[in-house]
Amino acid sequence: MVGSANLNIMIKAARKAGRGLVKDFREVENLQVSVKGAGDFVSRADLNAEKILKEELMGARPTYGWCAEESAEEEGQDPTRRWIVDPLDGTTNFLHGLPHWAISIALEHKGQVVAGVIFDPAKDEMFYAEKGAGAWMNDTRLRVSGRSRMIESIFATGLPFGGRADLPETLKDLGRLLPACAGVRRFGAAALDLAYVAAGRYDGFWERRLNAWDMAAGMIIVKEAGGLVEPLAPGGDILSDGEVICANDAIFSNFSKVIRG
Template sequence: MNPENKVPYVVSGKSFTAVAINCAAKAGEWIKSKLGMYKELNTKYSPHDLVTEVDKGAEQMIRKLIHTHFPDHAFLGEEGVEPGPAASAEAVESVKDAEYVWIVDPIDGTTNFVHGFPFYSVSIALAHHGEVIVGVIYDPSRDELFVAEKGKGAYVHGKRMSVSHETSLADSLVGTGLPADRDFALPLNLMSIQAVAPHVRNIRTAGSAALHMAYVAAGRLSGFWEIGLNAWDLAAGSLLITESGGTLTDIHGNPYHLAVRHPVASNGRIHNELLATLKASGAAQSV
């Protein structure tokens, strides 16, 4: 541990974390090289849920690299799962008994990538018997690598991260999203935004849940919540937050696990107030 940030955090060898970092960096640089050059744009669950051949190619690259080192490990990637909440829940259920499972979102923020808006990321996590033990989020646009190992802290640019110090919503900058599910998740999240907005300093909806969670871990956001996310959106960020001293639950305040779809993350200090505000919005009662 290095609270004064004097010694960089270094990963070497073929450890789980080294492989995750290597995969995220290689995929991220390839994705960045394709910015503005994708050939095919398709939709998945809704007209707002986009996928390109770059998403699919990046996931294939990550899968191959991981299985080169750990051929017996299970793999849960966004592009390998049918669209929709039911299919996502089934996919998580299918790997619940795996000793090791890699959980990957090759491009978290595909809509941003498509529009050239530089806020998207590669998210890679490794869970052991359902507990996340490695989390890596890479932002190719800023060349920022967020890394966490269970029990060893979380780091960005090799320096130890810690959550922000705000103690009230009134002093907090928080993040959320505008879900692609226009029928269920979006109306509920808009309801929650309307409830939270008057109580916080401001809200950011930048379009990558993984990066929003990394920003909570780094102290750049005091909190984050969203209705209707999936394991690949959350797994890596979950460890970054807890290893940075933050708190992550579902919208009802229950502990995080891989099947959680409605997360609330914070620096811990504003968590109860944020949960209470979301509960008062009515959104929590609907999920």
């Protein structure tokens, strides 16, 4: 698929930052790591990746706004467009030598995400989508799974760590969902969880207390792969509330009823 100029800029930036991350991942034991908070680490690799992404994306589109994990938000000369970037989703996996982490880049226009890229450098899997143009992984068109029975479906989520206050709510979710499905996975990278729903590897995903950069690219990739994406609280706003639920059309209703209690 040949995408728009903006999508090609996003893919090029992700690949460039990915090369640096792969190099650092091979030397994970030697990374300089500083602690941001309980269970939440930031590494030199993370900061270097964001620097590369910002240089590439803002260099190509200097009037756009900027929203990313490791730097201050900036409003652009063009207030209708902004980049939403996570330079390293799955930092804890990265620092523990687990090859499951990704770069996430979204382009927002007038409050709507119109393009998204999620790049998994360790597996060389590039997930991407543009509004109205479908979703892709490398050269393969993506489609959400066709499963229609909850008991045959697997789901993904994140589990609260480091004493987070949402642990009781998540345990209640699991108590309702586990008896009704084929399993729940917790791989530690929300962007890839969303990409895997788009690819049909998971049948659905939900999580609370996420940031815009964790979800923005994945949302459009799931939608363009034929999935349904909603805020956990009906009528809410996914990016500002930090809560999302998604699945294929056949099981979304039952899945959302279980999670919403």
